[in-house]
Amino acid sequence: MFDSGFGGLTVLREFSKLLPEYSYLYLADAARAPYGTRDPENILQCSVECVRFLFDAGAKIVIIACNTATAHAIRPLQQVYFPDKKILGVTIPGAEKVVEMGYKKIGVIATSSTVKQKAYKERVHILDTSVGVQEVEAPLLVPLIEA
Numbered sequence: 001m002f003d004s005g006f007g008g009l010t011v012l013r014e015f016s017k018l019l020p021e022y023s024y025l026y027l028a029d030a031a032r033a034p035y036g037t038r039d040p041e042n043i044l045q046c047s048v049e050c051v052r053f054l055f056d057a058g059a060k061i062v063i064i065a066c067n068t069a070t071a072h073a074i075r076p077l078q079q080v081y082f083p084d085k086k087i088l089g090v091t092i093p094g095a096e097k098v099v100e101m102g103y104k105k106i107g108v109i110a111t112s113s114t115v116k117q118k119a120y121k122e123r124v125h126i127l128d129t130s131v132g133v134q135e136v137e138a139p140l141l142v143p144l145i146e147a
Contacts, residue, residue, distance in 0.1 A: 104130065106132070
């Protein structure tokens with residue numbers, strides 16, 4: 001599992017509770033955090049390097065716990081860079097949970113880069129176009145979480 005920093009540890013904690021029989025390796029790319037202020041090409045490059053590191057370390061599957069990396073890099077990672085590997089992100093499970101819970105309006109606070117990609121709105125609307133999704137940029141969110 002990787003994130004641009006330590007916020008993804010909350011995702012790791014939930015995986016550890018639900019699937020305790022597996023071992024986990026967590027990579028926090030704190031040296032280059034936050035990803036949300038980077039251009040899309042750089043986000044992809046950072047993501048490729050992190051995913052490669054985890055597969056080289058023996059990972060069977062990589063979970064991207066970073067919304068920004070998922071929004072910008074999940075498809076190229078899956079289809080171009082590592083087509084024979086298993087890579088998952090966090091936006092689809094988040095969208096599935098919104099629909100499962102029956103919400104009709106949600107608010108998403110995220111990095112500017114994630115909001116510009118409309119990451120959650122698009123994924124929720126794949127499942128249910130009637131859900132209102134308001135995505136709001138919170139540029140200080142990652143530094144606050146990391147602190």
